Amino acid sequence: MKDTKGLLQEIRHHDTLVLTVNENCTKPPPERVLQTLLQPHKLSYYYFVFMDQGAATYRTDLQNVILSDSQLLMGLPNQVFANSYSHARTQHFKIGFDETTLALLPQSYSFLVNPNNLSTLTFDPVAKQRVKAILAMLFQLLHASERRADVPILLAYLNALLTEFNSAYFEQSQQEVRSNPRLAKYAAFKQVVENYLTEQPEIHTIAEELSLTPSGLYSVVKEFSGVSPKEWITNRLILEAQRKLQYSSVSVKELAYELGFNDPDYFSRVFKKKTGKSVRSYLTEGHDLSGR
Numbered sequence: 001m002k003d004t005k006g007l008l009q010e011i012r013h014h015d016t017l018v019l020t021v022n023e024n025c026t027k028p029p030p031e032r033v034l035q036t037l038l039q040p041h042k043l044s045y046y047y048f049v050f051m052d053q054g055a056a057t058y059r060t061d062l063q064n065v066i067l068s069d070s071q072l073l074m075g076l077p078n079q080v081f082a083n084s085y086s087h088a089r090t091q092h093f094k095i096g097f098d099e100t101t102l103a104l105l106p107q108s109y110s111f112l113v114n115p116n117n118l119s120t121l122t123f124d125p126v127a128k129q130r131v132k133a134i135l136a137m138l139f140q141l142l143h144a145s146e147r148r149a150d151v152p153i154l155l156a157y158l159n160a161l162l163t164e165f166n167s168a169y170f171e172q173s174q175q176e177v178r179s180n181p182r183l184a185k186y187a188a189f190k191q192v193v194e195n196y197l198t199e200q201p202e203i204h205t206i207a208e209e210l211s212l213t214p215s216g217l218y219s220v221v222k223e224f225s226g227v228s229p230k231e232w233i234t235n236r237l238i239l240e241a242q243r244k245l246q247y248s249s250v251s252v253k254e255l256a257y258e259l260g261f262n263d264p265d266y267f268s269r270v271f272k273k274k275t276g277k278s279v280r281s282y283l284t285e286g287h288d289l290s291g292r
Helices: 007-011 031-038 125-143 151-173 181-195 203-209 214-225 229-247 252-258 264-275 279-284
Strands: 019-023 046-053 056-060 063-067 071-075 080-082 091-097 120-122
Touching: 019 125, 046 125, 056 071, 063 071, 091 125, 120 151, 125 151, 181 203, 181 214, 181 229, 203 214, 203 229, 214 229, 229 252, 229 264, 229 279, 252 264, 252 279, 264 279
Parallel strands: none
Antiparallel strands: 019 091, 046 071, 046 091, 056 063, 056 080, 071 120
16 A cells, blocks of 8 residues: 655645645655655545646546646545656646645635546636646745745635636536535535445435435435435445555455445445456456556
């Protein structure tokens, strides 16, 4: 397993905030950290790559993602992520921060729950210039001065950046959580599932927490995902199983128990139904998010 806890602390450039910004990889991290970032690793922080010019391929949650001009790649906690090996002839920014830094900001950002399951965002020319300017300023504040930038200034720019991301996210999906109560409920459902995933909460318990009836929750989840709440949770559990199999070699029994299944045989059947492969064959085929 690639443990990413502490990676941002090793490459951060501020004494108080766990925050890093890099422009065109001009500030290379320590070699140990670099090798971890290039291999499949489970994110324990928020990580975004903004491509100004050029293209590069990344790997996130079993998918190859080609990032090109004016696009942003989103990496969220618990995703399995692998950076591109080559950035030749690209102009790009990378930014990472953790939950403690996020908690210092003056508002929440609905896109971080990713209610519409997007992996990339595309900016129009005007928004692109704003995002690029904010990232360039953050990079300058963190690296270009011998004097540490004031935390409130850094947070103000980070808030502006995430506001841009949030706006682009909902413009792209043509939906806005704040103006769509049902989408807000779906986002809340996803968050509850993330919080209690391995406990496999009952549908009626989730519905009660969201002030919905089970049928009301079914209607909301079906509208935005196309599947029932129970199937959504099952799909999420199998994705988590696939993530774990990318960077660890656990037994079927261990994996089943880690994910809250009391019966490893039942877990194996569900895994094969959803992926078309047994857990053992998935392991022996050596699925590798590095794509190599």
